[in-house]
Amino acid sequence: MGRVEGKVAFITGAARGQGRSHAIRLAQEGADIIAVDLLEAIPGAPYAAATQEDLDETVRQVEALDRRIVASKADVRDYEGLKKALDDGVAELGRLDIVSANAGISTQMAPTDELTEDMWQNMIDTNLTGVWHTAKAAIPHLKAGGRGGAIILTSSEAGIKGYANIAHYVSAKHGVVGLMRTLAIELAPDMIRVNSIHPTQVDTDMIMNEATYRLFAPNLENPTREDFAPASQATNTLPIPWVEAVDISNAVLFLASDEARYVTGVPLPVDAGCFLK
Amino acid sequence: MGRVEGKVAFVTGAARGQGRSHALRLAQEGADIIAIDLTGQIDSVPYAMSQPSDLEETVRQIEALDRRIVATKADVRDFDQVKAAVDDGVAQLGRLDIVSANAGIFSFGSLADLEEQVFRDMIDVNLTGVWHAAKAAIPHIRAGGRGGSIVLTSSTAGLEGMENIGHYVAAKHGVVGLMRTLAIELAPDMIRVNSVHPTSVNTDMIQNSATYALFAPDLPEAERTKETLGARFGALNKLPIPWVEPVDISNAVLWLASDEARYVTGVTLPVDAGEQL
Ligand SMILES: NC(=O)c1ccc[n+]([C@@H]2O[C@H](COP(=O)([O-])OP(=O)(O)OC[C@H]3O[C@@H](n4cnc5c(N)ncnc54)[C@H](O)[C@@H]3O)[C@@H](O)[C@H]2O)c1
Ligand SMILES: NC(=O)c1ccc[n+]([C@@H]2O[C@H](COP(=O)([O-])OP(=O)(O)OC[C@H]3O[C@@H](n4cnc5c(N)ncnc54)[C@H](O)[C@@H]3O)[C@@H](O)[C@H]2O)c1
Numbered sequence: 001m002g003r004v005e006g007k008v009a010f011i012t013g014a015a016r017g018q019g020r021s022h023a024i025r026l027a028q029e030g031a032d033i034i035a036v037d038l039l040e041a042i043p044g045a046p047y048a049a050a051t052q053e054d055l056d057e058t059v060r061q062v063e064a065l066d067r068r069i070v071a072s073k074a075d076v077r078d079y080e081g082l083k084k085a086l087d088d089g090v091a092e093l094g095r096l097d098i099v100s101a102n103a104g105i106s107t108q109m110a111p112t113d114e115l116t117e118d119m120w121q122n123m124i125d126t127n128l129t130g131v132w133h134t135a136k137a138a139i140p141h142l143k144a145g146g147r148g149g150a151i152i153l154t155s156s157e158a159g160i161k162g163y164a165n166i167a168h169y170v171s172a173k174h175g176v177v178g179l180m181r182t183l184a185i186e187l188a189p190d191m192i193r194v195n196s197i198h199p200t201q202v203d204t205d206m207i208m209n210e211a212t213y214r215l216f217a218p219n220l221e222n223p224t225r226e227d228f229a230p231a232s233q234a235t236n237t238l239p240i241p242w243v244e245a246v247d248i249s250n251a252v253l254f255l256a257s258d259e260a261r262y263v264t265g266v267p268l269p270v271d272a273g274c275f276l277k
Numbered sequence: 278m279g280r281v282e283g284k285v286a287f288v289t290g291a292a293r294g295q296g297r298s299h300a301l302r303l304a305q306e307g308a309d310i311i312a313i314d315l316t317g318q319i320d321s322v323p324y325a326m327s328q329p330s331d332l333e334e335t336v337r338q339i340e341a342l343d344r345r346i347v348a349t350k351a352d353v354r355d356f357d358q359v360k361a362a363v364d365d366g367v368a369q370l371g372r373l374d375i376v377s378a379n380a381g382i383f384s385f386g387s388l389a390d391l392e393e394q395v396f397r398d399m400i401d402v403n404l405t406g407v408w409h410a411a412k413a414a415i416p417h418i419r420a421g422g423r424g425g426s427i428v429l430t431s432s433t434a435g436l437e438g439m440e441n442i443g444h445y446v447a448a449k450h451g452v453v454g455l456m457r458t459l460a461i462e463l464a465p466d467m468i469r470v471n472s473v474h475p476t477s478v479n480t481d482m483i484q485n486s487a488t489y490a491l492f493a494p495d496l497p498e499a500e501r502t503k504e505t506l507g508a509r510f511g512a513l514n515k516l517p518i519p520w521v522e523p524v525d526i527s528n529a530v531l532w533l534a535s536d537e538a539r540y541v542t543g544v545t546l547p548v549d550a551g552e553q554l
Contacts, residue, residue, distance in 0.1 A: 185554050188515035200540075237464040243540045250537035259528035262476075262521045265554040269544050276461050276543040 002030025003257040008093045010034040010086055012076050012134050013103030015050035017204035018154065020058045021245035022100050022252050027067040029253060031098065034089030035059070036074040036082065043122060044107040046211030068093060076103045076130030083137040096141035098256040099151040101134040106206050109215065112167040120168045127172035128179070135183055139192075148191030150256045153180050154248075155196040157274050160267060165215075177267055184265035193264035195255045200271035201232050201242040237273025279307025280535040285370045287311040287363055289353055289410050290380030292327035294480035295430065297335045298523035299377045299530050304344040306531060308375065311366030312336070313351040313359065315380070319402070321395040322382045323487035345370060353380045353406030360413040373417035375534040376427040378410040383482050385491050388443035396444045403448035404455070411459055415468070424467030426534045429456050430526070431472040433513075433552045436545065441491065453545055460543035469542035471533050476549035477510045477520040515551025 009026045013019035014035035023033045035058055041049040055071050062069040070092050074085040090096050104127045107119055131153055142149035158166065159173035177196055184194040201207055213223035216231035229241040251270045254260055269275050286303045290296035291312035300310045316329045332348050339346040347369050349362035367373050381403045384395055407429055418425035434442060435449035453472055460470040477483050489501040492509045507519035529548045532538055547553050 181554055184551055185515055188551050189517060191516060193516070237461055238467060238469070238540060238542055239465055240540065247537075247540050251541070254532045254537065259525075259532065260548075262516060262518065262525050262550045263529070263546075263548050264516060264551045265549075266547050268541075268546065270538075270541050271543075272540045273460055273464055273542040276457055 002028070003253060003259065004098065005030030007031045007097035008034065008090070008095050009098035009100060009256065010089065010096060010134075010138055011100040011102060012036050012130070013038075014058055014071070015039060015054035016058070017206065018202060018245045018248050019100070019102045020054070020061070021249045022102060023058055023069070024061050024065070025246065025249035025253050026098065026256065027062045027065045027069070029257070030067070032067050032093045033062050033069040034086060034093065034096070035069055035071040036076075036085045036103075038075050038103065039073050042105045042107065044119060045105055046108070047205050047209040076133055077125045079133045079136065082133050086137045086141070090141050095145050096138060097145065097147065097149050099134060099138045099142070099149070100154070100252055101131040101151070102154040103130055103134075104154060106169060109165040111165055115168055123168035124172050124175075127169065128175040131176050132179055135179070139187070142192050143190050148193070150260070151183065151187075151192065151194040152252050152255050153194070153196040155180075155198050155267065157198055157200050157269070157271050159196065159198055160269070160275060180267070181265055188264060193255070193260070195263060195266045195268060197248060197251050197255070198267055198269040198271055198275075199243060199248050200236055200274040202248060203242050203244055207242075235274050235277060236271070237276045240272055243270060243272060279305070280531060280537070281375065282307030284308045284374035285311065285367070285372050286375035286377060286534065287366065287373060287410070287414055288377040288379060289313050289406070291335050291348070292316050292331035293335070294482060295475075295478060295523045295526050296377070296379045297331075297338070298527045299379060300335055300346070301338055301342070302524065302527035302531050303375065303534065304339045304342045304346075306535070307344075309344050309370045310339055310346040311363060311370065311373070312346055312348040313353070313362045313380075315352050316350050319382060319398055321384050321398045323384055324481065324485035326382070353409050354401045356409045356412065359409045363413040363417065367417045372421050373414060374421065374423065374425045376410060376414045376418075376425070377430070377530055378407040378427070379430040380406055380410075381430060383442075383445060383488065385441050385487075387441055391444055399444040400448050400451075403445065404451040407452050408455055411455070415463070418468055419466055424469070426538070427459065427463070427468065427470045428530050428533050429470070429472040431456075431474050431545070433474050433476050433547065433549050435472065435474055436547070436553060456545070457543055464542060469533075469538070471541060471544045471546060473526055473529050473533070474545055474547040474549060475521060475526050476514055476552040478526060479520045479522050483510070483520070513552050514549070515554050518550055521548060521550060
């Protein structure tokens with residue numbers, strides 16, 4: 001018997017990276033999946049966009065586990081589109097129990113006084129407003145089930161610490177903590193739990209690119225993943241450079257499952273001790 | 278395959294309550310157990326503590342799961358006793374991977390009026406006793422060379438002030454400092470250290486007339502029932518429940534102990550029904 005057997009989970013940003021990993025891990029433990037992703041280039045992002053092929057691969061891997069998945073293209077910035085995708089998914093799969101608000105972006109970096117209006121707005125729209133949209137679209141379905149539920153918001157180490165040159169990201173990710181704490185209070189009477197996860201660097205396309213390598217190894221002309229590793233490890237207390245997507249998924253699974261039935265309002269770092277530094 | 282299959286866990290305060298539950302939950306997932314408990318009374322504690330028959334019952338339940346257990350009467354205030362028990366347990370079971378420093382006591386009084394001995398007993402058991410458990414375990418975990426996981430039982434009182442239990446609050450805050458420092462010191466060996474912070478837990482520590490009097494001084498003694506007190510305890514929580522069960526803390530301990538949390542360290546994890554909100 002899986003740890004989330006018979007439940008349905010809604011995951012944003014599920015085409016690749018952590019979102020795909022969450023979909024697979026929850027499906028391994030018995031959940032059906034409603035998946036959405038933007039599948040478009042992110043203005044200013046120094047890494048390639050997720051593609052339809054990526055989302056198809058998520059579908060293939062969930063179906064290979066004999067679980068059902070309803071996947072569609074949707075933008076978390078667009079509430080109506082997101083709501084329709086979720087409503088369709090619930091209509092097909094019959095219920096909703098778990099939400100992973102995971103979609104997010106990382107864009108150009110700059111000192112706070114040099115961030116442009118566009119850089120700021122696009123970040124807040126996706127990484128904060130998009131998370132609110134995800135919860136807002138899901139709450140009626142969770143409440144309708146009358147069985148409680150679990151909402152897990154993906155924040156970041158940048159949601160509990162400041163970092164130079166990414167004030168837009170830090171502000172959005174801190175905002176997610178405020179949203180989490182307020183949702184946890186508002187939804188407690190319905191036994192809907194709300195928690196956030198705070199990863200250190202995760203081995204995904206978002207950071208495995210030249211822009212991040214440069215940020216961490218600014219003195220090198222053409223820094224590589226190998227140059228990035230020791231600099232990345234220096235941010236952590238455990239002697240590892242980064243965590244894998246599945247490590248975040250295992251935290252999502254714990255928070256989503258009945259094993260955490262009384263855990264709510266908690267910011268949970270999965271950060272190799274980064275917070276201690 | 279259990280989630281901590283083949284590992285050995287050292288649990289303090291394992292005669293009853295949460296400690297017994299942790300031992301059982303870890304054994305269900307494949308661990309062998311080294312258990313210690315005072316199984317005796319401390320004069321400043323205003324409720325009946327455990328007895329030798331309680332520890333015998335823990336042994337019976339673990340053996341019924343076909344796991345091995347080495348159980349010893351030992352006082353966490355006395356390092357030599359703790360060390361002898363752990364050394365003996367490791368000699369018999371062959372290794373050490375997991376520590377649950379759970380033993381603790383509860384007593385009350387305003388800081389202005391607390392007697393010296395009441396304060397001292399509290400710090401000796403709930404803080405120094407936790408250090409002793411870690412200190413006795415560290416050489417064995419290191420010797421294994423496979424990393425490990427140490428989980429310290431703090432409390433919501435480890436994260437906020439509470440009247441009439443200032444000595445308990447001080448000890449449980451101290452546990453957080455100990456956790457954060459151990460996490461840094463042991464990270465090079467991939468030994469992770471985290472703390473759990475329960476709200477009220479349905480054990481003998483709170484289900485007794487002394488604790489009832491603390492929570493309901495206004496009610497005549499005859500009206501201090503589990504039901505009326507449930508409402509008092511429940512008022513602390515955001516989720517509509519009076520208290521959590523020992524197994525809810527055990528599930529958090531299990532997750533932190535398992536490889537699913539292999540990169541989680543230095544974290545204060547509330548299992549508190551939203552009490553912190
Ligand atoms: N990778 C890291 O080091 C790291 C660290 C901490 C937190 N995070 C957070 O983890 C989450 C997942 O990131 P990842 O590491 O898997 O990166 P990723 O780029 O591989 O995945 C993010 C996914 O979100 C999708 N997405 C972006 N904008 C969207 C929108 N407007 N609507 C719908 N989908 C959209 C992308 O298309 C992509 O598939 C993000 O919230 C990120 O901020 C990442
Ligand atoms: N019950 C709650 O509401 C609650 C809430 C938050 C935290 N906690 C903490 O959880 C832990 C477990 O408590 P519980 O609820 O299971 O209570 P409990 O009284 O049922 O169990 C505590 C056990 O610790 C043992 N112990 C006490 N002093 C000892 C010593 N000096 N040496 C060895 N063993 C000793 C006791 O004999 C007993 O078996 C404690 O650390 C407590 O402070 C309890």
